[in-house]
Amino acid sequence: MVVRPVLRLPEPVLKRRAEPVLRVDDAARALALDLVDTMRASPACVGLAAPQIGVSLRAFVIDVSGHRKARSCHGEVVLLDPEVLVAQDPVHGREGCMSVPDLTGEVARATTLVVRGLTLEGEERVLRVDAFEARAVQHEIDHLDGLLFLDRVSSADAVFRRKVYRQERRLRE
Amino acid sequence: MAHFAVSAVGADRPGIVAAVTGVLVDQGCNLEDTSMSILRGHFAMMLLVAGPKGLAPATLEEELGGIAGRFDLVVAVRPIDEAVPASPSGEPWNVAVYGADRPGIVHQVASLLAEAEVNITDLTTRLIGEDGRPVYAMILEVTLPPGLDGDELSSRLETRARELGVECSVHPSEADIL
Numbered sequence: 001m002v003v004r005p006v007l008r009l010p011e012p013v014l015k016r017r018a019e020p021v022l023r024v025d026d027a028a029r030a031l032a033l034d035l036v037d038t039m040r041a042s043p044a045c046v047g048l049a050a051p052q053i054g055v056s057l058r059a060f061v062i063d064v065s066g067h068r069k070a071r072s073c074h075g076e077v078v079l080l081d082p083e084v085l086v087a088q089d090p091v092h093g094r095e096g097c098m099s100v101p102d103l104t105g106e107v108a109r110a111t112t113l114v115v116r117g118l119t120l121e122g123e124e125r126v127l128r129v130d131a132f133e134a135r136a137v138q139h140e141i142d143h144l145d146g147l148l149f150l151d152r153v154s155s156a157d158a159v160f161r162r163k164v165y166r167q168e169r170r171l172r173e
Numbered sequence: 174m175a176h177f178a179v180s181a182v183g184a185d186r187p188g189i190v191a192a193v194t195g196v197l198v199d200q201g202c203n204l205e206d207t208s209m210s211i212l213r214g215h216f217a218m219m220l221l222v223a224g225p226k227g228l229a230p231a232t233l234e235e236e237l238g239g240i241a242g243r244f245d246l247v248v249a250v251r252p253i254d255e256a257v258p259a260s261p262s263g264e265p266w267n268v269a270v271y272g273a274d275r276p277g278i279v280h281q282v283a284s285l286l287a288e289a290e291v292n293i294t295d296l297t298t299r300l301i302g303e304d305g306r307p308v309y310a311m312i313l314e315v316t317l318p319p320g321l322d323g324d325e326l327s328s329r330l331e332t333r334a335r336e337l338g339v340e341c342s343v344h345p346s347e348a349d350i351l
Contacts, residue, residue, distance in 0.1 A: 044350045069349065094348040104348035132349065139351040149351075157210070157297065160314070162348065 002034045003041040004053040006098045009148070011054075014099055018049075018056045018144045021080040024122040028059070032078045032120055035061040045098055047136045049143030052099050058082065060140035062133070069132035077127065082117035082141055085126070093135060095149045096162055105149050106158035109135040175224050176253045177202070177233060183246035185216040192240040193218060193248075200236055201225045213300070221253065261292045263316035266323050267346040268330065272339030274300060274307035282311065282341075285333050290318040291326065309339070314346055 007014060021028050031050060039048040039061055047062035059080045064070040087110035096104040113134040119125045129137055139149065153159050181193050190209065197204065202224040209218045224233065234250040241248040270282055279298060286293060295314035302308030317326060327343040334341035 042350075046349070047351045067349075094346060096348040096350040098350060135349070136351050160295070160346075160348075 001037045004034050004038045006038065006042075006048070006052050007054055008099050008101060011099075013051050013054055013056055014143070014148065015146045016051065016056050017146045018051050018058045021057050021059055021118065024080065024118060024120060028057075028080065029120055031055055031057065031059055032061065032080075035059065036076065036078065039063065042098065047140045048098070049140045051143050051146075058144045060137075060144065062136045062140060064133045064136055067132055071131035072129045072133045074127060074129070074133065078120055079115065079117035079125065079127065080119075082115045082137075082144070084113065084115050084138075084141065086112065086114035087138070088112040092154060094160075095135070095139060097139070097149055099143075100148055100150060102162055103150070104160050104162050105153035106155075107139075107149050107152045108154060109138045111135075113137055115141070174255065175226055175228055176205075176255050177222050177224060177230055178251045178253050179218070179220040179222055179233070179237075179248070181218045181220075181237070181241070181246045181248045182212075182215050183244050185211050185214055186244070189216050189244055189246065190218070192244055193220075193237065193246075196237050196240055197222055197224075197233075200228060200233055202228075202233070260294065261290075261316060261318065263292065263318055264323070265294070265314060265316050265346045266326065266343055268313040268315055268326075268341065268343050269311070270313075270330075270334060270339055270341045271308065271310040272334075272337070274302075274309040275337070278309055278337055278339060279311060281333060281337055282313075282330070285329060286313075286315060289321055289326065289329065291321070292316045292318075 034053060035048050038053055039045050046064050046067060049060040050057045061078045063076040064073055065075055089111045090108040091111050092106050092108050094104050095107050111130055111134055113129050115137055116126045202222040205221045205223055207220040230250045230252045234248060237248045293313055293315050298311045300307055301310055323343055323345060330341050330343060
């Protein structure tokens, strides 16, 4: 199990467009494992993208199991080279990010989403997600395009200082 | 390092931020947390800045005098404590209160919150609506003290809102960390 440090702003890799994975080899599988382990290491974290652990490749993991705002729930999902096919019905919601630990922001995200990508078995997978799972997927895909929630906040007064962060960190220690 | 609270208010026009921050940069100051917005047509800046030790607030205010005159700004500089005071921590909630304008809405709501030891961490009010039919809208972000839940706060606020003849709603503002 390898828990990697989660990179934070202003790490340049977070603002770079990540490269396609293309082929599922040992390196891709190892990356996926690190993503899962690193996500699991932070109880509040429901998703992580490869650039956040310093790897500029198009891969992410999410797991919204047990989240009160989730409707669709596919459990632990690792997706490579994801592509959005359908994004509909945007709704505003407050998001935070492990890579921007001190702030949160109001971001509009589609609540109906269809994405296609590669699984770790190298097969194509089409994922239909809604509500919170859709938000999580879009947040992670943004990371692959070098976008943070700060790039999407609805207005200058839609960014907030995160107040519970210190508490959470204490819990984790 | 010395810390200052710098405030500047004046009729809105392009160039105010560039002018004020230009003086601050020249004086070796760093902007830390700031809030700037248009309030009833006036651009209102509230800046917490760090400056070099030895820079007196009065000096900084004087240095800002030139652009204050040019942009017709009311400028004030006050020293503040270097240590960052801790805010009470607690569960964050959003409160919206709105309705026909009448005196005392903010005071009534804020007093209720203060009695319940609810801490206001952000508050924006706007006077909107048409002439002769003003509507007052207030959006607050608050943190609840231990032992008070959002539903309890909601029912207390609803009672107060009814007395004031305004609408109110309460919802959790906790962000999802993705």
